[in-house]
Amino acid sequence: MTIQYLAQKLVLVREQKPLIHNITNVVVTNFTANGLLALGASPVMAYAKEEVADMAKIAGALVLNIGTLTESEVQAMIIAGKSANEYGVPIIFDPVGVGATPYRTAVAKRILEELKVTIIRGNAAEIANLTGEDWSIKGVDAGDATGNVAQLAVKAARQFSSIVVITGEEDIATDGTQIYSIRNGHPILTKVTGSGCLLSSVIGAFAAVELNKLEAAAAALIYYGVAAECAVKETGDNRPGSFQIELLNQLSLVTPKEIEQLARVEQFQAEGGE
Amino acid sequence: MTIQYLAQKLVLVREQKPLIHNITNVVVTNFTANGLLALGASPVMAYAKEEVADMAKIAGALVLNIGTLTESEVQAMIIAGKSANEYGVPIIFDPVGVGATPYRTAVAKRILEELKVTIIRGNAAEIANLTGEDWSIKGVDAGDATGNVAQLAVKAARQFSSIVVITGEEDIATDGTQIYSIRNGHPILTKVTGSGCLLSSVIGAFAAVELNKLEAAAAALIYYGVAAECAVKETGDNRPGSFQIELLNQLSLVTPKEIEQLARVEQFQAEGGE
Amino acid sequence: MTIQYLAQKLVLVREQKPLIHNITNVVVTNFTANGLLALGASPVMAYAKEEVADMAKIAGALVLNIGTLTESEVQAMIIAGKSANEYGVPIIFDPVGVGATPYRTAVAKRILEELKVTIIRGNAAEIANLTGEDWSIKGVDAGDATGNVAQLAVKAARQFSSIVVITGEEDIATDGTQIYSIRNGHPILTKVTGSGCLLSSVIGAFAAVELNKLEAAAAALIYYGVAAECAVKETGDNRPGSFQIELLNQLSLVTPKEIEQLARVEQFQAEGGE
Secondary structure, three states: OOHHHHHHHHHHHHHHOOEEEEEOOOOOHHHHHHHHHHHOOEEEEOOOOOOHHHHHHHOOEEEEEOOOOOHHHHHHHHHHHHHHHHOOOOEEEEOOOOOOOHHHHHHHHHHHHHOOOOEEEEEHHHHHHHHOOOHHHHOOOHHHOHHHHHHHHHHHHHHHOOEEEEEOOOEEEEOOOEEEEEOOOOHHHHHOOOHHHHHHHHHHHHHHHOOOHHHHHHHHHHHHHHHHHHHHHHHOOOOHHHHHHHHHHHHHHOOHHHHHHHOOEEEEEOOOOO | OOHHHHHHHHHHHHHHOOEEEEEOOOOOHHHHHHHHHHHOOEEEEOOOOOOHHHHHHOOOEEEEEOOOOOHHHHHHHHHHHHHHHHOOOOEEEEOOOOOOOHHHHHHHHHHHHHOOOOEEEEEHHHHHHHHOOOHHHHOOOHHHOHHHHHHHHHHHHHHHOOEEEEEOOOEEEEOOOEEEEEOOOOHHHHHOOOHHHHHHHHHHHHHHHOOOHHHHHHHHHHHHHHHHHHHHHHHOOOOHHHHHHHHHHHHHHOOHHHHHHHOOEEEEEOOOOO | OOHHHHHOHHHHHHHHOOEEEEEOOOOOHHHHHHHHHHHOOEEEEOOOOOOHHHHHHHOOEEEEEOOOOOHHHHHHHHHHHHHHHHOOOOEEEEOOOOOOOHHHHHHHHHHHHHOOOOEEEEEHHHHHHHHOOOHHHHOOOHHHOHHHHHHHHHHHHHHHOOEEEEEOOOEEEEOOOEEEEEOOOOHHHHHOOOHHHHHHHHHHHHHHHOOOHHHHHHHHHHHHHHHHHHHHHHHOOOOHHHHHHHHHHHHHHOOHHHHHHHOOEEEEEOOOOO
16 A cells, blocks of 8 residues: 555545544534544534434444443434444444443443444553453553554454554554554644544544545544644644644645655554454 | 614624523534623523523523534423523524434424524525425535525525524525625635534624614624634635634624625615515 | 742642543533643543542542533532542532522532532632622622622631632632632633633642642642733733633643742631631
8 A cells, every 4th residue: 555545535535525423522522523624524413312323324434432421322322323334334433531430341342242333443541441451550651562552453453343543652553454553643632632532533534435444544544643743843842722723724734745745654464363 | 774883783792791592512612602702792501401491581692503402402492492582582593404314304393383583594505494495406505596595595584484594605684574695704614613603693692782683693794704804814714723713813803893894795675575 | 838839739730640520511621621631630521420430539639510510410410529529539619600590509509518529619709609698789890899709708618618719800719717819810811711610620630639728729720820821921812712722832831930930829817717
């Protein structure tokens, strides 16, 4: 896969303006919608049990995010997800904070059991929690343990038969066989709430226009990381307010050319197999 | 009606600082509240069935927005709306995404049946859905079909005995007899989530201080469009993050003088009658 | 207490990055989370009855804010609060808009009766409503009535056996015996929605790292006011959009040195006693 090829996926999103149905947390709704608009996608948020099935089936992707889950919202997620599954709409699942409470862990498991999830995106601790690894004992700082993060992602991908994306200093996207390692982005992203949630929705937008969902995920990660790098060039690395706004600008401004020039991506094969 | 007269309505809002009760979607709450504060109004959000009647009756206007409706919120809207009707508080209704799902359409109809709505604001497709027109078949791009948009607004105004505002490249406000056509604003507004929702609340603020609700709507449209034009002069037309913030600045900075200079408004009579 | 001593509390927050569990209103979630991140704390929002007890017990502080309360959220607040009380986690209570409706007033009383609240923060009208004073008749503009504000805070602190913070032109923090009077900040804060709500969460972050909760509150008030002053120097006092973003920047940038230089704080004893 050439970098040019992945960079061109951005053009597809901007041309097709896919409708992305988000059932997400109350902290990031605005930022997510504005980020998707800046990218060129078409965001919709809908939560009512009475309408989520209808909305999900006309969407290009469904993004489920449990950041501020409530029981009623979880039920809506399941209804929306079943509709998405029925109509072949890809589901992106963001298990925010899974492991922080038993309820959150139980809900994440329920979603993974009841729905066919296309892509799971989380940080290393979240993905480890899903797979049952005792990651926090090994140390939460994913940045130090590069090899293990890819290994963890591969394990999770095989366990859930999903594409798994783990973000951190190094981003990993894998289907359990192919692995993309991406080193774009900037640590200031961790100072902006919802930067991971928005990324999940951006992955949804790329997955809506690209049949190969692993390439969609990799293309989205590179695009998003490059936009963050362009933003931090404008604002410096200690102004999180300005960075948040400039990230929205750059999501709109970034070109395939810039992506080609700035991409830091490697592709390799996972060891072992099923 | 002179432009000076409409421009002065802004002064009324800033002097009286009307309390605007919003029952709105979770995507735009923050932006709406900050926009109303920048204008000089006093926003309040309240959703609990136990308190919305009390809040609506002390408000200068009640804004109902179904962007992320849930059944419980719809019930609160009806309770708040009945209280507003009883106490003579104008209701602004924003039927976000009506037509996208059957539930959304049913809720919009229920609101229009159970409440006396003072002003309805939507885009052409939304208003057409309310009136039962098959607008999407005629083509959704309201910008090309100026004559039809005014005609649609007049039809809706007569059907619902409300003032109807349709926003797009040309904004229309009509009571079914008088028509205002306003050509302020900028396309980048469509890149900021909630720019239409905030406009509905801004119309509420003007309706709170002006007895003639059609003039209130026209004055609000001109003011908002001028603020957007002033903002885009500062940020350019491809930085949606910066534009969103600068719009808040300009909602605070715009003067009646600037409104007079930049207003592009025409007034005419609707053809036919009831 | 020297100013240097209070200024150093900021270092503690940045080093310890306390987890702050917010059950707050839908208007301010994003701004609150970004403000806490900018400060260096670690925000979490969680609302589900099924998980709030688990989240509250691992938090450094629990912030309860009734800005857009619903019955289900109030129940979650009580559950979270009881867990916080059991595990010694300080509770900060922000009675937004108490007095505006009977329901809001009833909920605030219920929270104060069922939970041991560590710190209550509101404006003068809100605190007066809690104590049963007919403050609105005396005039709502707390800025004119300095002496009375301190008196009101002392009365409330004694009545609820809590630390009470009243913010306005002059901020007061008192345990009913010691009084801090702080004159930092800027009136443009009232033009940014959630600036008070974020302050409550910032107080939570300081309370999470400092055993003396009155000093924690005073240190938080000075820090926040100084950040606002630094922000307004950058943006001027009539650009609320830019100010909101710059405040986030300054919450990240402000140093103990700047706090020492800019603090305007006095400490004195309350008259009378219990």
